[in-house]
Amino acid sequence: MSVIGKLGKTDTLFTNQIKDLLKIPKVADVIKKEFNNYPPNLTDYNTVAEDKTCARIYHALKTGRFAPFQDVLLHPPSPNLVNESNLFATWIYEGRKNQNVDETPKEPQRLPDPYTDKPQNLLKFEHIRPLFTDCDDFNMRNLQNDSDPEKAVKAIPLHPTNDEQFKKFVDKRDLILYAVKGKAMPKNGEPWTDEEINFFCAWIYDGAEQGDKDKSFAETISYMKPTFPDDVELKQVKLTVDGKTYNNIEIYDLKPPSTADSLSYDEHIKLMFADGHREAMMNYKHFDLQNYDDVNNKKVLILLRLTRMESNDPSNVKLMPHGNPWPQKNILLFYHWAIQGPNSRNDSDSGRPQKYDNNDPDYQNMQNYYKEYLKYIRDGYRKVTYNFYSQGQGQGQ
Secondary structure: OOOOOOOOOOOEEHHHHHHHHHHHHHHHHHHHOOOOOOOOOOOOOHHHOHHHHHHHHHHHHHHHOEOOOOOOOOOOOOOOOHHHHHHHHHHHHHOOOOOOOOOOOOOOOOOOOOOOOOOOOOOOOHHHHOOOHHHHHHHHHHHHHHHOOOHHHHOOOOOOOHHHHHHHHHOOOHHHHHHHHHHOOOOOOOOOHHHHHHHHHHHOOOOEEOHHHHOOOOOOOOOOOOOOOOOOOOEEEEEOOEEEEEEEEEEEOOOOOOOHHHHHHHHHHHHHHHHHHHHHHHHHHHOOOOOOHHHHHHHHHHHHHHHHHOOOOOOEEEEEEEOOOHHHHHHHHHHHHHHHOOOOOOOOOOOOOOOOOOOOOOHHHHHHHHHHHHHHHHOOOOOOOOOOOOOOOOOOO
């Protein structure tokens, strides 16, 4: 499945990706162990692409996916082979091509485990479900009600809640893969990274298994990153709360020439809200996140929801966006824009807004919300950034 284009992710090739992957010391070490200290020639395409050798290499790599005796994916900074095993699985699934995406794919598309008919360390749906935000699911389900029959038939439940919906998701897995490779999905959202696409492809290669129903059908927190404006400069600083600096925790702050006064709704805030956020808010709260007046009037409430404490049970915490908490840099941006004044800047042509009075209740509330949010970071209830395969336990970086 080759996707060629300016934005699309092309098929994985041996010459410029897999050969380099196999040179990584931790990768070479597990392969050496798999072959009893006599590994094959890992620089030769024909050797590595041979069915049995290829299957044994993947068997070795996927042993570095999970924490010992747990169905929990390892994440940085722990030594792990999650991304590496996903990339190798993607190469096999895409046809084990050597140096050109137009080569005839090598069959079979999925190799049997070299040792057992019940292989271990496979990805399950519960692992890839957080790749899809509630907004992605909302947009897809909305297609079911579209008047255009062709659009309605494309409706796919990205967060299935029963066996019938999960079967439909599995039936459409290659269509979803094609869409994310071509950067056509998520709609008007931040495109998936290559690592995220490989993660989904590796789940398909592993057999697109459901796993534990309770986990695969449960609510989940997605840590997909919202869009962030290109023209904002950031710097990393030590976290400081109540006058105390924590040297082991770094957060983001604005870096000149970017300043709080330079932020505007049209250029910086609007793009952080995806179409799904907008539709959900219009349906349930009757205000439009793509409308300056609505957001400016509701910004105190929005900041409250953006900054609340996380929970292992997302249904019990009224976070915004639901099931997809923002990284700290996006919350920082919204906070600095919101406290500009009662009427924050609309666009670059707007004049400098009149500042809040220090005793204004809205101003004081927003300062307190952000201060509490920094305490949540300090205490581990919120993360600065998130790793996409952390299964609801975001890994601060």
